[in-house]
Amino acid sequence: KAPPGVSVDPLRIVGKELKFLSNNIRQLLGSGHPALDKVAKYYTRSEGKHMRPLLVLLMSQATALDPRKDLTRTPNTKPVDISLSPLSILEDANPDTDPVVPKPGEVQNSFIGDDNILPNQRRLAEITELIHTASLLHDDVIDNAETRRGSASANIEFGNKMAVLAGDFLLGRASVALARLLDPQVIELMATVINNLVQGEFMQLKNTAKDEAKPVYTNNTVEYYLQKTYLKTASLISKSCRSAAVLGCSAPEVVEAAYAYGRNLGLAFQLVDDMLDYTITAAELGKPAGADLELGLATAPLLFAWKSNPELGPMVGRKFSREGDVQRARELVYQSNGVEQTRALAQDYADKAVAAISDFPDSDAKAGLIEMAEKTMKRRK
Numbered sequence: 001k002a003p004p005g006v007s008v009d010p011l012r013i014v015g016k017e018l019k020f021l022s023n024n025i026r027q028l029l030g031s032g033h034p035a036l037d038k039v040a041k042y043y044t045r046s047e048g049k050h051m052r053p054l055l056v057l058l059m060s061q062a063t064a065l066d067p068r069k070d071l072t073r074t075p076n077t078k079p080v081d082i083s084l085s086p087l088s089i090l091e092d093a094n095p096d097t098d099p100v101v102p103k104p105g106e107v108q109n110s111f112i113g114d115d116n117i118l119p120n121q122r123r124l125a126e127i128t129e130l131i132h133t134a135s136l137l138h139d140d141v142i143d144n145a146e147t148r149r150g151s152a153s154a155n156i157e158f159g160n161k162m163a164v165l166a167g168d169f170l171l172g173r174a175s176v177a178l179a180r181l182l183d184p185q186v187i188e189l190m191a192t193v194i195n196n197l198v199q200g201e202f203m204q205l206k207n208t209a210k211d212e213a214k215p216v217y218t219n220n221t222v223e224y225y226l227q228k229t230y231l232k233t234a235s236l237i238s239k240s241c242r243s244a245a246v247l248g249c250s251a252p253e254v255v256e257a258a259y260a261y262g263r264n265l266g267l268a269f270q271l272v273d274d275m276l277d278y279t280i281t282a283a284e285l286g287k288p289a290g291a292d293l294e295l296g297l298a299t300a301p302l303l304f305a306w307k308s309n310p311e312l313g314p315m316v317g318r319k320f321s322r323e324g325d326v327q328r329a330r331e332l333v334y335q336s337n338g339v340e341q342t343r344a345l346a347q348d349y350a351d352k353a354v355a356a357i358s359d360f361p362d363s364d365a366k367a368g369l370i371e372m373a374e375k376t377m378k379r380r381k
């Protein structure tokens with residue numbers, strides 16, 4: 001355990017685990033069809049930040065070390081079988097010649113080390129990344145994005161049709177892996193994440209007076225934005241943290257703490273994301289910058305700027321579609337303290353995330369979770 005005040009590198013704590021993650025994910029995505037394989041695995045080539053699986057692994061460890069357990073349940077310590085069911089996937093896939101297709105019945109264990117992480121929690125980490133990657137495939141189609149993680153986006157490389165289908169395939173594979181966890185509560189939590197992502201995306205598409213009989217962007221603007229943000233981003237992080245604690249048979253108050261950590265960290269994460277859209281260049285981000293206004297989206301920096309600049313109201317209403325709207329709105333955001341207010345709100349949530357796990361016993365994993373909150377605030381991509 002690191003002495004108090006010494007910061008730990010979360011990546012080092014569960015680094016060995018993460019090394020196996022990408023490989024396991026690629027195994028889960030073996031389809032037996034070369035073209036589908038290529039599109040489905042496309043976003044797994046370039047290494048993402050793996051923030052979500054990292055959180056699941058750290059939360060698994062941190063809660064394992066907490067003596068508060070649900071004594072009515074016993075943790076499942078068995079290896080998880082992820083071999084492909086012959087009926088669920090192309091039957092003519094040849095496991096002898098296609099090394100990415102595990103043989104039926106073959107148990108694909110990820111690294112099993114003495115680190116207090118259960119095989120099913122490790123699998124949960126992979127499922128979390130699969131759902132996230134599926135949402136990126138769909139998101140880049142919806143946002144017409146041309147780049148992702150520093151390369152051409154999947155929709156540009158393969159076209160919209162294949163990008164959408166690949167996202168669906170990832171969700172299907174995530175569902176199979178989820179079923180194999182044999183935990184109905186976790187299946188329900190993670191399945192709910194999938195519909196939450198869609199709900200959040202819909203709230204984002206349909207957020208102006210023009211879209212709805214009843215204008216939603218009038219007096220409860222920030223509330224609406226935060227609810228959307230929970231659904232679109234924090235749901236996955238909070239419910240996967242919660243699921244990690246459930247799989248570890250933690251006591252209800254520990255499960256709630258894990259959830260509260262994820263919820264607050266997730267909100268902080270998206271607020272920072274929306275801030276970076278105004279403050280960082282596309283080259284540094286590895287994806288389009290300044291894109292939200294172009295997409296017609298009023299995120300936190302603009303919503304805060306709107307409070308002191310009523311002239312932004314009509315622009316929000318027409319989704320910055322009139323010539324000059326985007327430039328003018330951007331100017332007003334920079335002249336106001338919208339960016340600073342967004343950062344301050346993100347900091348509040350990051351602090352709440354740290355406070356939520358204050359009762360956990362001290363450990364490297366807990367220090368890692370605290371460090372993740374700090375990293376969320378400092379990140380530039």
Ligand code: FPP
Pocket residue numbers: 131134135136138139142143145167171194195197198201232233287
């Ligand atoms: C990135 O946001 C996108 C999300 C966090 C969620 C997208 C969700 C969907 C497209 C719903 C349907 C998908 C599934 C898999 C159920 P962003 O566009 O603000 O961020 P970016 O700058 O990284 O593109």
Ligand code: MG
Pocket residue numbers: 139142143
């Ligand atoms: Mg989007």
Ligand code: MG
Pocket residue numbers: 139140143145
């Ligand atoms: Mg996007």
